Amino acid sequence: MREKAIRVGLIGAGTIGRVHAMNIAGIREVELVAVADPVQLAANKIAAEVGIPNVFDDYQSLLKDERITCVLICSPPITHAMIVEEAANKGKHIFCEKPLALSLDEADKALASVEKAGVKLQVGYNRRFDPSFRRARELLQHGVIGNLHLVRITSRDPDIPNVEYLRTCGGLFFDTTSHDFDMMRYLTADEAEEIFAVGGELIDPKLRELGDIDTAVVLLRLRSGAFGIVENSRRAVYGYDQRVELFGSGGMIEVMNHLCDQTVLSNKDGRHLARNKWFFQERYRESFVNEIFSFFACIKEDKEPEVTGFDGRMAIAMAVAAKRSLIEHRPVSLTEVLGKVSKRRPE
């Protein structure tokens, strides 16, 4: 059986790389055979923890290993598009963390290589694989709440990342909101037509020096006429705040937060529940497992991944539109960003 295993290389030994490495350890048909990270300490640590035989300090060496048929790109966002391109050129199947790229040009170049190579590409929008969001989507698509009027996504991290992370993540819209843009598309099976974004440095004024913001509200109009709201913050002291609300002509679907435990204390001051699960590792644990299972299933069964390159590209387009709207303080249409003859969702 081991003969038939998919041999995987992990590029990037940071937090998210470790999440995937641990989850892959539980899949019998998949073998994690190499990890690459310029920070050797990080690469070695994961290798020891999960039991990965080969450690590289550059991803190119990993890509040269012909026994590796599949890579997981978990490096900083600024490197994603470039590595996708190179990996595709080497004929490897690719799981790439979000965002796929930091510009549409980069994305298009990477996607062209993927298409040419005929390899699988799945983008790491793990939240699509969360059971609560999945059920919300199903209910909506089955017409349970009639016509959609409003989608609201609240998406707040527990705390602001360090400066190194902030420098390489592409900014709030590419890093955090990217998930929410994809969730908007996933839930609604619709596309944004126009975006108006506001934001600021309400948590840490030093973000201005990085050209970034820590707080944002993005207002969208979808093709169907429904409206969308995304609310982001880099710091919710009560833990990861990940809620969705779908409001329609026939009712409302909500996805509520996940609490640390189900213990409730009642005393003279009131009724006290646990706080939210702290961050994505706890809140989305199940979705990460499902996501990576799904990816390998697509390779084995030669199916299209559940999150495609097109999906990755659209989230970038939305981030580009949001950023432009923020800077120019006006509503920005997606057509303006994508060009008049925009690439349509493939049939």
Add this chain to the structure above:
Amino acid sequence: MREKAIRVGLIGAGTIGRVHAMNIAGIREVELVAVADPVQLAANKIAAEVGIPNVFDDYQSLLKDERITCVLICSPPITHAMIVEEAANKGKHIFCEKPLALSLDEADKALASVEKAGVKLQVGYNRRFDPSFRRARELLQHGVIGNLHLVRITSRDPDIPNVEYLRTCGGLFFDTTSHDFDMMRYLTADEAEEIFAVGGELIDPKLRELGDIDTAVVLLRLRSGAFGIVENSRRAVYGYDQRVELFGSGGMIEVMNHLCDQTVLSNKDGRHLARNKWFFQERYRESFVNEIFSFFACIKEDKEPEVTGFDGRMAIAMAVAAKRSLIEHRPVSLTEVLGKVSKRRPE
């Protein structure tokens, strides 16, 4: 229209008397014309507050007033049966606070007078008129959860009453549990067959001197074979705890507590809701209004009250059984208390 008003006398100017007086003030066809209480200060205060023209220091004087066609008995429980009897003998319709009496003999004597006089008698089990319990009963009676297996009633006061109240209330089973025994019968439309009660002085050991307890658990078997649990405490520091759970072959119906407000605070320590409404005046406000409306509607429309003398008597029988069980530390059957040829629920 005032000519046709029902002229009412209030006997007892305590907390519950005041609740009814205020509610009656809002009913146009009913006129509260007299109040009687040996504590003149209390009687005068209510009279001023609600606008009652006549104040007596003994209930007999009030009963002599022939223009009064209806009385509300809100005096201490040890006096209930006696006053019901006298009021019935004077031909007055009667709303009597729970418990109807502190023994079955007293109750039977009072009920005989009521029957002979042909007046209306409603016992003050206000919780039957609470919308949440009412809906719970309807759901159960409509078979929504199939056959009933277990009823659980949690019934905890926010704080222990003063000694004067404790001396005249008849003890925990007649005072507090009485409501829960009635609720058990109301919800299930069934009767208890056997009762096993345990209890103690966990809050205040001085209750032992009064021959009373402050904490109890009563286990019941109903005729249907379903089980019942009543949990009582004289002090829940988080406020009035009034919950019901009906568990059956097809599901469960719960009635949850009512919180003071709907504000929720989330911070690093968790998620904080308001505490329960403090006591019966807040929690059961709506039920008291409905109860008293219902009573006067029965008089006007010559209908049987929603809580009858029979209901009042059964709650007493259950309290008697519970007390005997507590003392003798064994299960006590209702037949033992009611006598072999027990009065059956009237057809």
Add this chain to the structure above:
Amino acid sequence: MREKAIRVGLIGAGTIGRVHAMNIAGIREVELVAVADPVQLAANKIAAEVGIPNVFDDYQSLLKDERITCVLICSPPITHAMIVEEAANKGKHIFCEKPLALSLDEADKALASVEKAGVKLQVGYNRRFDPSFRRARELLQHGVIGNLHLVRITSRDPDIPNVEYLRTCGGLFFDTTSHDFDMMRYLTADEAEEIFAVGGELIDPKLRELGDIDTAVVLLRLRSGAFGIVENSRRAVYGYDQRVELFGSGGMIEVMNHLCDQTVLSNKDGRHLARNKWFFQERYRESFVNEIFSFFACIKEDKEPEVTGFDGRMAIAMAVAAKRSLIEHRPVSLTEVLGKVSKRRPE
């Protein structure tokens, strides 16, 4: 005591007029002596129901009655400013339903009359008197969640009003959102600096003929730098949806919806709670009582009302800005609407 009663005239015998009339009936020092409505049937009905001795078919006749020292203006919004002006000129204290006017000019004229006459004016933003919102405000103002970053107000009616109502209400922003604009100011003790509004006819396309919308999202920037979102819909099939969320550097305060009852059914399909209270009469009952008590207390104690003419004017300014933003599809600053030397909140 009746000699000292405040003698009140009610102008407008519609839904909200009836709410106030019922609540006033419970206040001993206040006497509702007249009602005026061109629809005589409505006026007569309320008069009979609550017991109001004088019925007029025009408000001018009511205003002429010199024994009336106070009026409640509950007529259609298009008449508010005009009646406020006339009532003030007659020296009457005024409770005026929201909105105070449908334009700033009208409002300013009315407010000038009020100021000149030295009478009390309270505007009907009843939600300020809701215990949950009040506690939310207190928590925020006491710094419990640190610096405010985002306020979100969800405000959805259970169903769309009839055409007659829609014709005279001033449109969504003046009718519904008006409450939310005021709530935004009340909760934050801050003012809006800029407004961006989107909306549409997602429920009923016929609204376009009336120049109105049924669905809106309004995005605000407050002077403090915090952002605000108001979400409106004319139809939430699950009942009145009235939520608030305050997010800040130290946590989050939410006000949740009020359900019809506290009964919960668990079966094989899940856990089923009651739906929301249906509309404002049920959800805000307590706030209407508090509001009208507060108004009469201000008259008796010669204090400034809790909702002033200034507050009424600011909500209009915000509605004007929202409407302009909707039409011109751009962010509109409040300065643009109020004029450069805007009237500041009085010290």
Add this chain to the structure above:
Amino acid sequence: MREKAIRVGLIGAGTIGRVHAMNIAGIREVELVAVADPVQLAANKIAAEVGIPNVFDDYQSLLKDERITCVLICSPPITHAMIVEEAANKGKHIFCEKPLALSLDEADKALASVEKAGVKLQVGYNRRFDPSFRRARELLQHGVIGNLHLVRITSRDPDIPNVEYLRTCGGLFFDTTSHDFDMMRYLTADEAEEIFAVGGELIDPKLRELGDIDTAVVLLRLRSGAFGIVENSRRAVYGYDQRVELFGSGGMIEVMNHLCDQTVLSNKDGRHLARNKWFFQERYRESFVNEIFSFFACIKEDKEPEVTGFDGRMAIAMAVAAKRSLIEHRPVSLTEVLGKVSKRRPE
């Protein structure tokens, strides 16, 4: 590193055996080297699924393998005590599923062998390792709710097991309630003094033929004077119902159920949440992982297991008392069951 691995044999290839096998697969220092089950199909299936090299059809053969230093007893309850004894005699560390035995005599014999052999024994009360219960215990033990007055444990399975299971499980009190008896001891750090149990065949009358019941209520008095209630049912159609309530002089601690997901649908009929997680595999997943980790940590670090043989014995004593109470319909003291000079909790 593999040299130092703990070599484990699994006895019993049923549902719970499979749960442990899967969890052990995730622990690097532990190697599952053999499985034994008279049902070869079951043993082979697990062996294939998890990758276990040796398969036996009798547990004795497995015990003879000297390289195995540790066994997991997951066979039917009627075999537990016997296998514990034999395994101890072979010097193996033992993880034994609950109940440890079906009588005190059996238990005592097995425990004597364990003590003599000096091996570790942990009994499978996994719920102690659930984060919510653990926090509840900590809060209680830290005095957060003052003196304990009442413990309530609701423990309902989603559906009744098949006849084969029912025949070998020892009956409701040894099978299901056993967990709740242990939880009562775990949460309170106290012992039961007296037990009164009622029950019946409300789900399936055929249980009578097996001498078993499907529904029970057990009332306990603890040494501290606090009361305890355990509610059991073999069928809750809304899924696994696992709640705890600790009520004390200073407040209440509750552990609520876990729902399948956090999606909520609001429509004209109300507000609909997901149903409970279906059964122990879903609800207690985390606790099973923690439990087995803890067991192996005790072996490695030569510490006393978190659930001892004494704990296993006390749960049996409580089940014996409950059964006697049910049959004789009277309160039964633990002293009566344990003998006058009862074995005390070891210091």
